[in-house]
Amino acid sequence: MALAATQVSDTKSESAVAKTASSELIACPNCDWLYQARIPEEGGRAVCKRCHTVLITTRQEAGIRILALGLAITILVAAAVFFPFLQISAAGIGNRASLLDIATSFRSGALVLVSAATVMLIVLVPLVRTLLLCYVLGPIVFGRRPAPHARIAFRTAQELKPWAMTEVFAIGCAVALAKVTDLARLEFGPAFWMFALLSVFVVIHDAYVCSWSIWKSLEDAE
Amino acid sequence: MTTAKEAGLVACRSCASVWPVAQEHCDRCGARLVSRHETSLQQVMAWWAAGLICYIPANMYPMLVTETLTSTQRNTIVGGAFEIAHHGEYGIAAIVLIASVLIPISKFMAIAYLCLSVHRHSAQSALGRQRLYEVIEFVGRWSMIDVFVVAILSSLVQLSVVASIHPGPASLTFALSVIFTMLSARSFDTRLIWDRSDCNNNELTEAA
Ligand SMILES: [Zn+2]
Numbered sequence A: 001m002a003l004a005a006t007q008v009s010d011t012k013s014e015s016a017v018a019k020t021a022s023s024e025l026i027a028c029p030n031c032d033w034l035y036q037a038r039i040p041e042e043g044g045r046a047v048c049k050r051c052h053t054v055l056i057t058t059r060q061e062a063g064i065r066i067l068a069l070g071l072a073i074t075i076l077v078a079a080a081v082f083f084p085f086l087q088i089s090a091a092g093i094g095n096r097a098s099l100l101d102i103a104t105s106f107r108s109g110a111l112v113l114v115s116a117a118t119v120m121l122i123v124l125v126p127l128v129r130t131l132l133l134c135y136v137l138g139p140i141v142f143g144r145r146p147a148p149h150a151r152i153a154f155r156t157a158q159e160l161k162p163w164a165m166t167e168v169f170a171i172g173c174a175v176a177l178a179k180v181t182d183l184a185r186l187e188f189g190p191a192f193w194m195f196a197l198l199s200v201f202v203v204i205h206d207a208y209v210c211s212w213s214i215w216k217s218l219e220d221a222e
Numbered sequence B: 001m002t003t004a005k006e007a008g009l010v011a012c013r014s015c016a017s018v019w020p021v022a023q024e025h026c027d028r029c030g031a032r033l034v035s036r037h038e039t040s041l042q043q044v045m046a047w048w049a050a051g052l053i054c055y056i057p058a059n060m061y062p063m064l065v066t067e068t069l070t071s072t073q074r075n076t077i078v079g080g081a082f083e084i085a086h087h088g089e090y091g092i093a094a095i096v097l098i099a100s101v102l103i104p105i106s107k108f109m110a111i112a113y114l115c116l117s118v119h120r121h122s123a124q125s126a127l128g129r130q131r132l133y134e135v136i137e138f139v140g141r142w143s144m145i146d147v148f149v150v151a152i153l154s155s156l157v158q159l160s161v162v163a164s165i166h167p168g169p170a171s172l173t174f175a176l177s178v179i180f181t182m183l184s185a186r187s188f189d190t191r192l193i194w195d196r197s198d199c200n201n202n203e204l205t206e207a208a
């Protein structure tokens, strides 16, 4: 906390505030407290004094790392769709399930919505979010002008964040395993380990995404 | 020491930039600017009610239907958890109970409490309520575990006559309930908690 509090200075007077819409000002999205934005030193964080929301994080080479992780996530998600993540056998009969199977497993009526939602939350949303972030950051990292519609792309990526549920699904696999122990023998397939790795990558990826810094570099690059 | 609102400004909740109060859209990110979401509480409660309405049948109807050579078994959410515990997998049973019962119910109570506290200009610690909100937002998605388990099992356990598992109607209502409560939490404008609290400065020194 000690580090944090010193990084953002309060707006001193009404006159400083009255200049309006200056990019120097930053308001905490959670409690509306107004600050004079000062970028913390590398590896530091600027935290709202009032509600402790992290306003700015700076990490070394965050842009290039987001791109690299984004590439890894894209490959893993794509591969995980086709490989089976669980295998089952009982009385000589076996079966295996990939995400593709899940997408097509609920055949009856309204329950199709459940499989559609599952596939959306664990494949589509994380994939789209990652691709959008790469689209937004790619040109900036390489010193080009931002791609067309980069702002909408980044805003959409941030909106999608809570709906990406890769890690929840990884736990779901473990629960599924326990649920049928008396019915059949279950084994993890290759895609399960991809999901485990994917969950870790997604968490690290998110940690590198600092909304304020990306908005600022988008603005500066234009 | 002011808020954007007190300074006659409006803050963008999506990119944290600050604009004159009359401006309608953020020049930086294009999001719609609202100084305070006045209808926020109605929206929160509408999603909340939808979530609660879906949560009741989600607990009454079967989540999973298991057919084996000898029997057909229908398990509700809680029944399924006890079944797992019966096999001695207490840790997994606890995960299911926490994700599908404890989290949704505490989420319903916490959102209702936050709305009431804002509505009644509660003097409770704003920081404490902000923390509560953050916990709710973080934890809500984990309720989807049981839905994913149903999706996994019903595509995996299709062993002709030996054993097969089908999703029950509760899987749909439960998934909807989780999605509605997530939307409910996201509609909440946390700035309302801070507007009506006047004990900020004391908390500051303590936290720093
Ligand atoms: Zn704040």
Ligand SMILES: [Zn+2]
Pocket: B012, B013, B014, B015, B016, B017, B026, B027, B028, B029, B030, B031
């Ligand atoms: Zn904005």
